[in-house]
Amino acid sequence: MKRRKLRDLEVSAIGLGCMGMSAFYGSTDEEEGIKTIERARELGVTLLDTAQAYGPLTNEILVGRAIKGHRDEYVIATKFSSRMDAGVPGDMSSIGPRDGSAAHVRTSIEGSLERLGTDYIDLYFQHRVDPKVPIEETVGAMAELVEAGKVRHIGLSEAAPETIRRANAVHPITAVQTEYSLWSRDPEAEVLPTCRELEIGFVPYSPLGRGFLAGRFTSPDELDENDFRRGGPRFTGENLEANLKLAAKVKEIANEKGIMPAQLALAWVLARGDDLVPIPGTKRRTYLEQNAGAVEVELTEDDLALIDAELPEPAGERYDEAGMAGVNL
Ligand SMILES: NC(=O)c1ccc[n+]([C@@H]2O[C@H](COP(=O)([O-])OP(=O)(O)OC[C@H]3O[C@@H](n4cnc5c(N)ncnc54)[C@H](OP(=O)(O)O)[C@@H]3O)[C@@H](O)[C@H]2O)c1
Numbered sequence: 001m002k003r004r005k006l007r008d009l010e011v012s013a014i015g016l017g018c019m020g021m022s023a024f025y026g027s028t029d030e031e032e033g034i035k036t037i038e039r040a041r042e043l044g045v046t047l048l049d050t051a052q053a054y055g056p057l058t059n060e061i062l063v064g065r066a067i068k069g070h071r072d073e074y075v076i077a078t079k080f081s082s083r084m085d086a087g088v089p090g091d092m093s094s095i096g097p098r099d100g101s102a103a104h105v106r107t108s109i110e111g112s113l114e115r116l117g118t119d120y121i122d123l124y125f126q127h128r129v130d131p132k133v134p135i136e137e138t139v140g141a142m143a144e145l146v147e148a149g150k151v152r153h154i155g156l157s158e159a160a161p162e163t164i165r166r167a168n169a170v171h172p173i174t175a176v177q178t179e180y181s182l183w184s185r186d187p188e189a190e191v192l193p194t195c196r197e198l199e200i201g202f203v204p205y206s207p208l209g210r211g212f213l214a215g216r217f218t219s220p221d222e223l224d225e226n227d228f229r230r231g232g233p234r235f236t237g238e239n240l241e242a243n244l245k246l247a248a249k250v251k252e253i254a255n256e257k258g259i260m261p262a263q264l265a266l267a268w269v270l271a272r273g274d275d276l277v278p279i280p281g282t283k284r285r286t287y288l289e290q291n292a293g294a295v296e297v298e299l300t301e302d303d304l305a306l307i308d309a310e311l312p313e314p315a316g317e318r319y320d321e322a323g324m325a326g327v328n329l
Pocket of ligand 1: 016017018019020025049050127157158177178205206207208209210211212214215216260262263279280281282283284286287288290291
């Protein structure tokens with residue numbers, strides 16, 4: 001597996017998003033999830049992405065089980081944001097309010113360490129910026145965790161450019177994690193240039209458009225009742241009709257190159273620069289293996305120009321109104 005650097009943190013060129021193994025994307029199979037994480041290690045895909053909010057808490061517990069005995073062979077990224085004092089594993093209604101206070105940063109790390117069965121986190125992200133708390137306070141407390149040896153690197157997710165700047169002035173930010181893919185290119189305007197100027201790595205999440213660009217589903221009706229994507233603005237009504245054309249184009253270009261649509265979507269992200277490390281999510285080994293193969297796909301300038309010229313604009317926001325209110329803060 002090729003390697004890349006997020007600032008000074010060396011990682012596999014693609015990571016593995018573990019969220020769907022426990023939450024948001026319908027039915028789960030813990031044992032297959034664990035086997036997928038083990039297979040990732042064999043393939044050299046050693047960057048694992050999880051979060052307290054996934055489950056909540058159950059995804060960190062699952063990752064902890066999967067890495068047991070091999071902790072140091074993985075690079076573990078997890079995230080804090082909302083209060084979990086009353087957090088009941090698997091019960092989304094038990095998640096408390098967002099809290100970026102220093103006090104919460106100091107206590108929330110302990111739960112992640114315990115659930116993951118480790119005494120350090122490689123990359124600790126604030127999942128969503130808390131607009132009620134100055135970012136200097138949050139990052140200052142995260143920096144204390146670095147000093148204490150509990151965290152090796154710190155990151156922000158879905159932070160606005162100015163927040164990234166202020167945060168980086170307190171302590172070097174190793175990575176910013178934000179949605180970025182063939183149909184979510186907003187970071188190109190400001191977030192990516194800001195990261196590049198400050199030498200911060202970039203971790204594109206949902207690089208497969210939550211599976212839609214990979215052809216995983218073509219209608220929300222194919223998804224389980226409890227799948228978060230069923231109500232996604234891009235997957236419903238007229239937007240879905242328009243976006244099916246986009247996904248069909250991805251498939252067509254992939255077919256012409258003799259690769260899978262997921263591989264085209266990942267190779268495109270990888271081609272945006274060596275400072276990007278996408279974290280495609282999957283619950284299963286088959287997709288993981290396919291996705292790992294994307295690092296060997298070379299897209300030419302002609303391929304990239306064709307994609308720019310032929311892919312239609314996506315229809316619909318990437319989150320509903322409440323979700324959009326929590327990003328770019
Ligand atoms: N920071 C944040 O706010 C944030 C938000 C969302 C996600 N994330 C992180 O980013 C990771 C990735 O994002 P994501 O999971 O939302 O979306 P994604 O990676 O764009 O897509 C995941 C979906 O694609 C499917 N898939 C994966 N590989 C495939 C392949 N080769 N062929 C066909 N389908 C394939 C998966 O199917 P199966 O489920 O059937 O395997 C899953 O439904 C998450 O796991 C999570 O760690 C972070």
